[in-house]
Amino acid sequence: MFVTNVLIGLGSVLIGNLTGILATLAFVCFALYIWLQYQYTYWRRHSIPYIEPSMFFGNLKGIINSETDPCTWFQYLYNHEKAKNLAAVGIYIFNKPSLLIRDLELIKAILIKDFNYFSNRHSSSDPHSDSLGSDNLFFAKNPRWKEIRVKLTPVFTSGKMKQMFPLIEEVAREYDKYLCALKMDAKTNSTILEVKEPNALYTTDVISITAYGIQANSLNDPNGIFRKSGKKIFTFTWLRSMEFKAFFFIPIMVKLFGFKVFSKQATIFLRDTINHVMEERIKRGNVRNDLIDILIKFKQEAEEELKEGKKPFILERDALAAQAAIFFSAGFETSSATMSFAMFEMAQNPEVQRRLREELRVAYKSNDGKITYELIMGLKYMDNVVKEVLRHYPPLPFLDRVCTPKADEKGYSLQAFGLDFTVPDNMPVYIPSQALHMDPKYFKDPETFNPDRFLPENKHENNMNAYMPFGIGPHNCIGERFAMIQTKLGLLYFYRNHYVTPCEKTPRKLHLNPRAIIIQSLGGIQLKVVRDPLF
Template sequence: MIITNLLTGIAGALTNNLTEILATLAFICATVYIWLQYQYSYWRRQRLPYIEPTLIFGNLKGIINSECDPCTWFQYLYNHEKAKEHPAVGIYIFNKPSLLLRDLELIKTVMIKDFNYFSNRHSASDPHSDSLGSDNLFFAKNPIWKEIRVKLTPVFTSGKMKQMFPLIEGIAQEYDKYLCSQKVDAKTNSTVIEVKEPNALYTTDVIAITAYGLQANSLSDPNGIFRRNGKKIFTFNWLRAMEFKAFFFLPILVKIFRFKVFSTDTTIFLRDTINRTMEERMRTGTTRNDLIDILIKFRREAEEEAKEGKKPFILERDALAAQAAIFFSAGFETSSATMSFTMYEMARNPDVQQRLREEVREAFLSNDGKVTYEMIMGLKYMDNVVKEVLRHYPPLPFLDRVCTPKAGEEGYSLKAFNMDFNVPANMPIYIPQQAIQMDPQHFKDPESFNPDRFLPENKHENNMNAYMPFGIGPHNCIGERFAMLQTKLGLLYFYRNHYVTACDKTPKKLQLDPRAVVIQSLGGIHLNIVRDPLF
């Protein structure tokens, strides 16, 4: 009897506790739900057009769940029935109210005319756990960003490109040798290759020699340390995908979970490599007209400023190494992807490929077989081909900014664009550049691959103000010249001895990886590489 009463008492107590626990959980869930509903009423309260969000994810469900790639998702938002005919439309990044800009004049105003209100990206890394990732030109905030930008700009002038040209061209020659060393079928004189990998080996070697002053030899050793670390950065497994999505859409999670642009091993490798190279270069006095020379100049100028009592940012943490790190990561991935997308489109458009090869052949013949900087700049059709590839496949399918009004200001007024709204401080702004570049209002028959749309006589049919694969304004990609140069040189040497055709593994329509924020093809790009020397 005593035991029975004891057990009954315990059961009653547990029941009461369980009831209290369930009631508490129900109260918390109800509170969170009501709070989210209030958050999601922001744009309705502002009486502005908006796209209805889903619970928790806001308007990012397709991207966060990897249901579709970022290009497709931003096209969906851009073309949404609630967004059409409006210069901007309200969206939610999780629960945070944000703006998606659609009108080109508004975009131009935000990105150029009133840049001071939108000089920072919303995307960010954590300076405490990832100095290499946060202190570089891409993620740095004003005024540090401006200091770095001013100092790095001389690296990418046309004069510097000419000086770097022999270094890049030497790697392009090795790329040609690598391709010619691949075994081909005796009957068809061809072989099937996933083209992104050899293109990445080429661009990795280019970046290593121009940014680090080192021969990475990835083309001869595909498993070398530079290529291994490059793969780590852009291999989008589920964890890496969530890290990148946090960088661009929810930076607060970056600090909480200590996400990093560069892993610990990659950070150690890149930091040690750049510092060791700089020390050796300073010890010997060697110059090579590359990024290392510029970084050494920064360091010496900063050391002089420090003697005067100033605290130059460039001497803090990993600021110098961070610039080389972002140059390495962004430089090899984006250009290798552009080369691969170009080859895919050439396989789908053999008439375009034939015209491209003919231009390459004529360039070699008219220049006595020599490759020069001026020769590359004179490849007008190739330039248009690459531009058309970047219209379809910009490396990053969206641009992001955050509003930073001056102290005491209410925000940034949109009255000039018939919107009675002041963009408040810290509100994220997104520009869906790939969706804009595929809008038939701006480009005639946008789904077709037509390099001739960039000819002067055809520009009246296409709005070039809508073309922004490298961004626009003061925050545009500083490495545009470099990226175009290494891409064109790689394509020149590829088409010198080869062309591509579709194979059984080549998709009729390219699928992009839904996990990758920086666009990548899903499953790679397999093409038939045909050996056919031009002369």
């Protein structure tokens, strides 16, 4: 009887405690619901048109749940009936009020004219736990960003690109050898190939030799450490997808969950490699006029400032290595994707491919078969093809900024753009660049792949102010020239001996990876590669 009474008593206590816990949990959930409901009235309270949010996700449900790719989702927001004919429309990034910018004049003001109000990206990594990810040019905030940008700019001038050209061309020749070594069907002289991986091997080798002065030899050793590290950065597993979405949309979650731009293994490899190359370069006194030389100059100038009593941030943690790390990761992935998308579009548009190869044949012949910097710069149709690829598939389908007014200012007024609202401090704004590229108001027949739209005589039919695959203004992509040369050289050497056609596994329209923030095709790009030397 005693044991029974004890058990009954314990049961009563447990039930009582459970009831209390459930009641507390219910109260917390109810309070959270009420708080979110209030948060979601921000735009209504400010009398600004807005797109109705979903609970918890705000206006990001399709992206966060990986229901659709970012291009499609930002097109949906851009073309929403609540947004039509407006310079900007209110949205919510989870519970945070944000703005989707639609008007070209307002976009130009934010990115160029009034850049001082929007000099920082909203996206960021955690500076305390991820120095390699947060101190690089992409994620760094002012004033650090400005200092890095000014000092790195000399690496990417046209003069420096011309100096780097022989290094890139050497890798492109190896890429050609790799392709020519592919086993072809005896009857059709062709093979089925997933083209993204060979393109990534090529761009990995280019970045390694131009930025680090190291021959990664990925084309000969696809499982080498450079390719393995690069692949891991942009393989969008469920967790990796959540990390990137946190970087771009909810930076507060980055710190909470310890998300990092580079994995632990990649961080160790990139840091050790960069530091080793810098030490060897200093020891031997070699000068290559590449990124490593600029970083060494960074370091030497900072050491002089240190002697003067200053505290240059570039000597802190991984600030030097961070610049080389982001150049490596961004440089190989975006260009290899652009090359792959170009090949897909060539397969779908054989007349465009024929014209491109004819331009290359004529250029080869007129230059005695020599591939030079001047030859590449003179390929007008190639330039238009790559531009049209980037219009359809910009590496990042949106641009993000955050309002950072001076301490004595309330924010950035939108009255000049038809909205009675002042963008407050720390409010994110998003510019759906790919959606702008697909707007028939700016580009005639936007869904059609038409390189001729970039011809001078056709520019009246297309508003090039809406074209921004590399961004515009002071925060545009610093490596645009490099990316274009790397991409064009790779395509030139591909088409020198091959062309592509669709195969059974080639879709009529590409499906983009819904997990990837950086544009990727879903499942790769399978094409029939036909061997056919130009001469």
